[in-house]
Amino acid sequence: MIAVEQGDIGIAGLAASGILVAVAVGISLWRQLGLERSLLWASLRALVQLLIVGWVLQFVVDPDDPIIYSVLWIVAMVGFAAYTTSRRAADVPKVLPLSLVAYTASAIVVLGVLFGFGIYDLEGRTLVPLAGMVIGNSLAATVLVSRQLLIAATEQRGVIEGRLALGLSATEAFRPHLRQALRTALVPQIESTKAVGIVFLPGAMVGLILAGVDPADAVKVQVSVMYLVLGSVATTTAVMSLGISRELFTPAQQLRRPAQRTDD
Amino acid sequence: MSSADAFELVGVDAGPVDGDPILRSIDLVLPANGVTVLAGPSGAGKSTLLRLLNRLDDPVAGEVRWRGRALTDWSPTELRRQVAMVFQRPPLFAGTVCDNLRVALPDVDLERAGHVLEHVGLGADLLEHDADTLSGGEAQRMCVARALLTDPAVLLADEPTAALDRAARATVEDLGRMLADSGVAVIWVSHDTDQLRRLADHVIVLADGAVRAVGHLDELDASTDPLVRQSVGAP
Numbered sequence: 001m002i003a004v005e006q007g008d009i010g011i012a013g014l015a016a017s018g019i020l021v022a023v024a025v026g027i028s029l030w031r032q033l034g035l036e037r038s039l040l041w042a043s044l045r046a047l048v049q050l051l052i053v054g055w056v057l058q059f060v061v062d063p064d065d066p067i068i069y070s071v072l073w074i075v076a077m078v079g080f081a082a083y084t085t086s087r088r089a090a091d092v093p094k095v096l097p098l099s100l101v102a103y104t105a106s107a108i109v110v111l112g113v114l115f116g117f118g119i120y121d122l123e124g125r126t127l128v129p130l131a132g133m134v135i136g137n138s139l140a141a142t143v144l145v146s147r148q149l150l151i152a153a154t155e156q157r158g159v160i161e162g163r164l165a166l167g168l169s170a171t172e173a174f175r176p177h178l179r180q181a182l183r184t185a186l187v188p189q190i191e192s193t194k195a196v197g198i199v200f201l202p203g204a205m206v207g208l209i210l211a212g213v214d215p216a217d218a219v220k221v222q223v224s225v226m227y228l229v230l231g232s233v234a235t236t237t238a239v240m241s242l243g244i245s246r247e248l249f250t251p252a253q254q255l256r257r258p259a260q261r262t263d264d
Numbered sequence: 265m266s267s268a269d270a271f272e273l274v275g276v277d278a279g280p281v282d283g284d285p286i287l288r289s290i291d292l293v294l295p296a297n298g299v300t301v302l303a304g305p306s307g308a309g310k311s312t313l314l315r316l317l318n319r320l321d322d323p324v325a326g327e328v329r330w331r332g333r334a335l336t337d338w339s340p341t342e343l344r345r346q347v348a349m350v351f352q353r354p355p356l357f358a359g360t361v362c363d364n365l366r367v368a369l370p371d372v373d374l375e376r377a378g379h380v381l382e383h384v385g386l387g388a389d390l391l392e393h394d395a396d397t398l399s400g401g402e403a404q405r406m407c408v409a410r411a412l413l414t415d416p417a418v419l420l421a422d423e424p425t426a427a428l429d430r431a432a433r434a435t436v437e438d439l440g441r442m443l444a445d446s447g448v449a450v451i452w453v454s455h456d457t458d459q460l461r462r463l464a465d466h467v468i469v470l471a472d473g474a475v476r477a478v479g480h481l482d483e484l485d486a487s488t489d490p491l492v493r494q495s496v497g498a499p
Contacts, residue, residue: 161320162355162407166368167345167414176358252319253340257280 018043061124070124074131078103081135089146091258098243099142103135106235110134110228119224130228133204137229138236141185145237148181149244153255160255170249178241185237193226202226269296269331269417269449271317276326278312279473285324286312288473296418298465299440299450303457303495308470310453314420317451318347348411349420352427354403361398361406362391369413376413384409384439401432408439419443421452425459437463457497469495 009017021043028035060069082099089095111131113119120126153160156177163173196202204225208218249255271294279286287309294300294317302310315321316328319340328335335343357364365377378388384405390398398406404424411419421440425433440463444450454460460467460481467484469477469492477484477492485498492498 158351158353159355159357162351163357163367164320165318165344165349165351166410167341168367169341250322252322252336254320254322 057128060128063123063125065124067122067124067127070127073128074107074135077132077135078107081139084139085142085146088143089150092146092150092244093247093256094243095146098240098247099146101243102142102236102240103138105239106138106232107131107134109235110231113231114224114228130225133225133228134232138232141189141233142236142240145181145185145241146244148184149177149241149248152177152181153248154258157255164253164255170253170255171245173253173255174245174248178245182237182241186234189230189233193230196222196226270294271296271418271451272329273313273316273323274327274329276316276323276328278309278316278321278323281324286473287323287470290326290473290475292468292475292478294451294468295466296449297444297447299444299452299463300466300468301460301464302451302453302468302470303455303460304470304476305491305495306455309473310455310470311422313470314349314422314451314453317418317420318344318349320349345414346416347418347420348414348416349422350404350407350411350424352423354400354407356395356398356403356407359395360392361395364395364406365391365410365413368410372413380409380412381406383412385435399432400428401435404428404432404436405439408436408443412443416448418449418451421450423453423455425454425456433459457495461497467496471495 021039024039025036027033028039056073059065060073078100081103082096085099086096092098111127111134114130115122115127120130153174160173160177164170202222202225205215205218205222208221209215213221247256273290273292273294276290276292277285277288278290286307290313302313304310312321316323316335317330319335319338322336330338330343330347357367361381362374362377365372365380369376374391377391381388381390386402386405386409390402390406395403395406408419408424419440424440425436428436437459440450440452444465452463454463464481467477467479467481468475469484471491476495477487477489481496484492484496487493487496487498
């Protein structure tokens with residue numbers, strides 16, 4: 001029998017959970033979806049990546065290790081997130097430095113609140129996973145807001161220049177588009193926050209309950225993580241969009257053309 | 265015309281930063297009164313020149329001056345409130361006609377808003393209409409009304425009737441004439457020679473990024489340059 005004890009499902013348990021991958025592969029074969037190789041590759045890759053991360057995390061979260069290891073880990077995560085953002089929103093001007101600033105600002109603000117108010121104890125075991133939640137959850141929204149702003153600057157050029165021509169500053173002329181892009185990025189997060197518990201049980205809570213934590217305690221952790229996600233997404237997208245807005249205009253309140261955006 | 269009030273271009277090149285210039289070595293004084301029509305074939309640089317005058321774009325070389333001061337010495341927002349612009353496609357902002365007017369002048373009261381609409385030949389009852397519901401001609405006139413709320417000395421018009429039908433075109437032309445008669449210098453880009461002949465007090469013909477001719481209509485009618493004659497529709 002496979003039994004869960006103190007959150008450890010063991011190698012046998014892990015292997016048995018692979019049956020569910022086999023089920024997915026079976027469905028793919030049965031319905032001729034042609035996804036067998038992708039399914040196997042994704043499952044294997046996730047396993048290897050997480051094993052490596054888990055192994056490295058052992059060193060980072062060890063209470064005996066200096067906190068600087070955790071900080072270095074976070075710096076690497078910020079760098080990787082900024083790189084991913086710059087790949088997925090490549091046309092956005094100065095996307096790499098701007099996203100570095102945005103993720104760093106978000107990490108400082110959100111982790112500052114969580115640890116500054118003593119909500120969690122400051123140690124590698126809490127710092128690294130919470131920073132991962134901040135950065136990981138902000139990534140999609142940051143890419144989305146970046147793309148939205150660029151689309152607005154391109155497709156709404158006539159309206160933006162119409163406002164500039166009335167003597168509005170670049171900030172005023174772009175404000176409605178900035179607001180719309182931020183709303184587009186934040187609304188899905190708000191919707192999923194509202195649906196939580198009713199439509200789905202969030203991963204962190206499921207993980208804690210499976211690991212043997214009292215559901216009432218798991219809820220408290222989960223709620224703090226949800227608030228963390230909201231705060232992170234709002235901070236990252238706000239910093240990113242303000243930075244992009246500045247890059248889209250010249251100091252003389254002119255909307256740059258796409259060719260002009262990269263040459264300074 | 266007094267050149268102290270006029271736009272002056274000195275050795276101006278304009279166009280994309282990293283491509284061939286559209287305007288080359290332009291030296292020009294634009295009249296500071298009446299309706300000045302910028303004419304010439306497509307691609308001659310008419311719109312490019314117009315956009316330099318309120319600094320929606322900057323020249324890549326040379327200098328543009330207004331009232332004796334380089335445009336780079338003006339605050340761009342202050343300049344644009346004095347040098348207003350209307351576009352070929354009227355840019356409508358979200359909301360009602362009144363909301364649109366408030367973009368130009370946030371604290372405009374209903375009386376003044378209604379008055380400026382009537383000034384451009386629209387009824388004050390349109391104030392509460394959604395701007396999206398205006399016809400093409402109404403939208404263009406509303407954009408002129410919006411621009412007038414900043415009390416401009418100059419109105420730049422970039423082919424303002426190109427997207428309009430004949431009746432709407434006439435109302436916008438009449439409006440341009442009325443503004444010029446009331447003291448607003450109007451600089452109007454057009455490639456419609458009939459319109460040019462109805463409206464122009466002064467004509468500037470551009471071709472291949474250079475000034476081909478400047479003068480009154482009767483002067484250009486007498487030109488021996490076939491391109492100038494064609495651009496002004498000389499009989």
